[in-house]
Amino acid sequence: MFQILHAEFLAPDIKRFLIQAPRIARKQKPGQFVILRIHEEGERIPLTIESSDPERGTIRLVVQSAGKTTHLLNSLRAGDKILDVVGPLGKPSEIGRFGTVVVIGGGVGTAMAYPTAAALKQAGNRIISIVGARSKELVILEREMGAVSDVLMITTDDGSYADRGFVTDKLRQLIQNGVRVDLVLAVGPIPMMKAVAEMTRGERIRTIVSLNPIMIDGTGMCGGCRVLADGKSQFACVDGPEFDAHSVNFDVLVQRNRTYRAQEQQSMAAWAESQRGPQIGPVETGLCAMEGVHP
């Protein structure tokens, strides 16, 4: 059992947890994730670790409500326990001295990009961060990202905060203005990562994305998280979760993440019905429930 020591909403439907997990805290490196299972009947879901404190034996996770499990998770509070948390899983982010790195975080992906941005800054890179969200209240970790960035740019889809537009608008401006970009790291919704990859491909800018396929064990055993990269099947849990964006077939990722959409909607509807409280948002119908959840 893993105890939640602290929990706070960073935005509507986005909650940050501080969890006692000493073994994981000791080993975590930026880019790695955990798989958790809330209770005996629960599914296993991957979530990227935002940060860890090896001394205190704690890790922090940022969770966006999307499907049943993330809604349930976000209903938990300090003092509650999570049955299983295993990790840190996946290859850590490659940290090196690249020069100028553009770090793009879309929505809750910002929390996943943050630890890598911090490590890249520490390694002596110039960090230009672009944080995007649908609207003002969904902009998260602005202060944290600002602290590890030389330049921080923020966009909102509706213009309710900072600049109206998409993260790719900012990236395009940078490129058009002739800013030399040595590396791009993009973490967020699949359409965003795909758009970034398309934009940097022609410019031959090395671009890394962190992928979020459906996953069960997270150790390479099941092969459910296989993605099509470089034309061959690779496992996000052991070969990733970060991949060269220009090698990834994003359409296949979108398609495979939709495998259980019907079942996810059924679970979510049943859960919402069981809660029947005003705090529950509308049941998602358009997106796969997993699409908002990032490993």
Place this chain on the structure above:
Amino acid sequence: MTASARSANPLPMKERMKVARQLMPEQAAGIRAHNFTEVNLGYSAELARQEALRCLECAKPTCMKACPVGVKVREFVSLIVAGDFLGAAAKIREDNVLPAITGRVCPQEDHCEGACLIGRKVKPLGIGYLERFVADYEQRMGVRSLPQASPTGKKVAVVGSGPSGLTVAGDLVQKGHQVRVFEALHELGGVLVYGIPEFRLPKQIIHEQLDYMRAMGVEFETDVVVGRTVTLDELMDEEGYDSVFIGTGAGLPVFMNIPGEHLNGVYSANEFLTRINLMKAYKFPAYDEPMLDLHGKDVAVIGGGNTALDAIRSALRLGARKAYVLYRRSEAEMPARAEEVKHAREEGIEFHILTSPVEFRSQSANNGSGWLSGARCQRMELGEPDASGRRRPVPVAGSEFELPLSVAVIAIGTSANPIVQNTTPGLGTDKRGYIQADPETQRTSRKGVFAGGDIVTGSATVILAMGAGRRAARSIHEYLNTGQW
């Protein structure tokens, strides 16, 4: 052949072979094909005694020699004849810490029963059925013969709670060593829980065996991926383990590298079975892990091993309309146990032997694009023997045909999981990435580190992994006593 002087068997030798092998009571095929309850129901005491009477009590029991863990078959069978079922169970436990499991899933025809002398003339003694009977009897009686050993003060870490790891743990705790088993998943048992379905090995049986091991003093820690959560060196240098056994098991599923493998509906057997067995997706929505609805769907498994049969028989139980086995060699080469093949046929599984898919296809009309709608298959014929000694399947020109499918499960094997190897400097591996271990002592290239089971041999069986575990336990004990490497 001479009977033991103390034999309780009232039958003269020549009468024993006239007793017919007692059939295993089982659920009727038409019923069991729709449930996950165990297929075999187990011998009654009467059936068990009747079967045990068939044993010739050979002076030099070939059955025992053929057992990878060296179960004293003749002795435990004689105890059954004498009516001492608990004594029989205790006798097995001297060599096998998981008798209720091996009594169910061990391929006895390749080991003890394959070596049974009467098998040359009539059907061999039902050793597996007898083993299962006494293990279940012991459990029903609630009796535990817990061996007492004075603590040695030595600590052993076991990586992986599958058959090899549990065997090592059980053997070493009985020698007085402190043993802690680390498991990556949230549940203990390795392939026994994620791989083998309920209808062949009920989870309850595994839980009982694990309870037994806990009672013996074995410690367990789940949610630890050695190599990620903690490294092998940290276990030895910082957590004070004197020795480590690596039994991380079958690794990454192998795919076929044919077009369409990324379509929705194409699974590895590991994923398909893990969803069903470990995550209990067959109970969705009571359990959250989802599974595609297989009712009325056509499902095929590719491969001919036990894993393939476990997967396709699970698909049938989940409502599949058609359930096929596609196997590229002939039935003679099929690695699955004969009993499983027989059970599968009775349940209505269709076997397409000498058949292999060359492409998975999707018709956009079916559920939108990206979903599997069928496989393009080709017929094979057998050519010259290959490296495995089995005749190589060769495609028959012009034999291609379409097979409509909603779900395809690929069960053609696994490759080595690299996590422990990549994070343990100096641990020798072979060119396929499996850990190199001495076949007699299970020693690796690292002092104090032993390995066994599928992570050394590649995919094999539960009992072979347990055999490796036994050998490892013996040499770990020796190493801990002498300190010599």
